[in-house]
Amino acid sequence: MSFINENFLELQDSYLFSTIAKKVAKYTKENPDKKIIKLGIGDVTKPIVPACLEAMHKAVEEMGTAEEFKGYGPEQGYEFLRKAIVENDYKPRGIEIEQDEIFVSDGAKCDCGNIVDIFAQNNKVAITDPVYPVYLDTNIMSGRSITYLPVTEENNFIPELPKEKVDMIYLCFPNNPTGTVLKKQNLKKWVDYAKENQSIILYDAAYEAFITEEDIPHSIYEIEGARDVAIEFKSYSKTAGFTGVRCAYVVVPKSLKGYTKIKEEVSLNKLWNRRTCTKFNGVSYIVQKAAEATYSEEGKRQIKENIKSYLENARIIKQGLEEAQFTVYGGVNSPYIWLKVPEGMTSWEFFDKLLEEVNIVGTPGSGFGLHGEGYFRLTAFGTKENSMEAIERIKRFSNKLK
Ligand code: MLT
Secondary structure, three states: OOOOOHHHHHOOOOOHHHHHHHHHHHHHHHOOOOOOEEOOOOOOOOOOOHHHHHHHHHHHHHHOOOOOOOOOOOOOOOHHHHHHHHHHHHHHHOOOOOHHHEEEEOOHHHHHHHHHHHOOOOOEEEEEEOOOHHHHHHHHHOOOEEEEEEOOHHHOOOOOOOOOOOOEEEEEOOOOOOOOOOOHHHHHHHHHHHHHHOOEEEEEOOOHHHOOOOOOOOOHHHOOOHHHOEEEEEEOHHHHOOOOOOOEEEEOOOOOEEEOOOOOEEEHHHHHHHHHHHHOOOOOHHHHHHHHHOOOHHHHHHHHHHHHHHHHHHHHHHHHHHHOOOOEEEOOOOOEEEEEOOOOOOHHHHHHHHHHHHOEEOEEHHHHOHHHOOEEEEEOOOOHHHHHHHHHHHHHHHHHHO
């Protein structure tokens, strides 16, 4: 008899975005002639940028020759990419990160989920609410106790420090799903808290490239002392068109310490390296060559263009919703727009109505947690044409509600 991990029974039946996909598939089957605009899951619509595509083609050719063929690569990522990350993502911001503190991976979703392996089950975990479901679900799977930190309009989307001591803290800024940001002084409070309590911050910076305003940290390591308390997750998905390519990285500074039961210090970098070597054989050479090309002059320019046009979609959606009298957050330093649903409706009711009446798919706020109830998320990752069309449809819909 094989016994199961009963923590899985504590999870909701289906992962949020799978539930939505199923609902949309059912509606599409029953209404095949409807033109649905999908602004739900944050999947990009712009293809892989040309600089990366070219690098991939070249790498494919190399792999077809006996001289250039590569088999298993380093589990942590090729040196050429780790070096490019240090030189481009960290050095220009005055942040000292060494190559062996970087681990290249197949996606920030996997990293955020896998990182729990190196932490004890009895750690207390703080998670903002609403939240990207991966942090919550993976900690439920491993049976940890969770403290929820509300982020709502009442606290201006700035999470308050927990009243009790927590050991692991998930922060994602620019935030998914609310699209809001933390200023340096606010993030510093978290770094100070973590230092005081010997906690670890798991900082998801997957959306940092969308920051447009000053005084908003692009990396947690811009905050003094963060090297001693924070792991950072970064992704190529939303910038270079990599959602289907799969490449990301995690930074685990060598100064980061965890503790054994008898309070002996252990290097988290060492543990993560050990875990990576055992469970992962590295990202493919072809994909890492593509990721390296994001740092070429051409690559940088092309990615900037992508981000500019997604942010333009965000502006169109935000402005259109405001014209239709919705209360709207996010969309300025983020590809996500977080709106309040009309009075008297739940997030899922609003989801159903939008789908059925104007054929638009978004994400119900309550799917991201209890404090997401009453809100709804739209993404700016669609095409400009669809973003504009969606706003016209929502305006028509909201006029009917009046
Ligand atoms: C989202 O829609 O929240 C993201 O696309 C999910 C992800 O990156 O896994």
